[in-house]
Amino acid sequence: MTASDLQDLLVTILTREAGNRRRWRIVVGGVKAYSLATHPHCNWSVTPVGSAGEIARVEHVLDSVRARHPIIAAG
Numbered sequence: 001m002t003a004s005d006l007q008d009l010l011v012t013i014l015t016r017e018a019g020n021r022r023r024w025r026i027v028v029g030g031v032k033a034y035s036l037a038t039h040p041h042c043n044w045s046v047t048p049v050g051s052a053g054e055i056a057r058v059e060h061v062l063d064s065v066r067a068r069h070p071i072i073a074a075g
Contacts, residue, residue: 001072003031006044006065013061027054033074042070 001009007028014024027050034043048058 001069003033003044003072006069006072007031007046009069010046010058010061010065013065014057017061018057023050026050027058031072033072035074036071042066044072 007025007030010028010031011021011024014028015021018024027048028046029049030046032045032047034045036043046058046062048055050058
């Protein structure tokens, strides 16, 4: 899975739960991938922007997705 794949997965899950794919893509923003040398347990992060409720919803989804996909490809 790449950063782009992960972003698509997050947006799809959020859209399924709360609609408006375009808005969720903005809220999620980009996925930042890190080197496995410095981040061996989970090499990606997301910094959502939006309302407190939107950010809370994204953080909840991130917890479950991170458990299933802790490592992504750099590309």
